[in-house]
Amino acid sequence: MANFLTILALTGNRLGGTLYQDYGKTRCSLDMSKKIVVSCEKCGSRNYSLPASSNKTTERLVLKKHCSHCNEHTLHRQTA
Incomplete structure (x- = not known):
């Protein structure tokens, strides 16, 4: 069974305003507020x-x- 974060990393889907990349190891926020x-x-x-x-x-x-x-x-x- 594949890891959920791995699936998100491969597809590049957004989850709650956050983009998960690199097989769940790094997390980049899309909501960069000042x-x-x-x-x-x-x-x-x-x-x-x-x-x-x-x-x-x-x-x-x-x-x-x-x-x-x-x-x-x-x-x-x-x-x-």
Whole structure:
């Protein structure tokens, strides 16, 4: 009985937005979405990454999140 991932690799079929290749050894995502990285204003550490929204905004995202390095809630701003 053939392995399910082997069959997908040979046929090149898509399964859940992911293309399985190389007999199931490597997996390439077809949904390459951009990420927004936010960093702490106090210490500058980059603690969080969020998926980018589809609407195009010019202003940077500002969130109040917990910083594990400062051990308190601080403002986190979107980095470049």
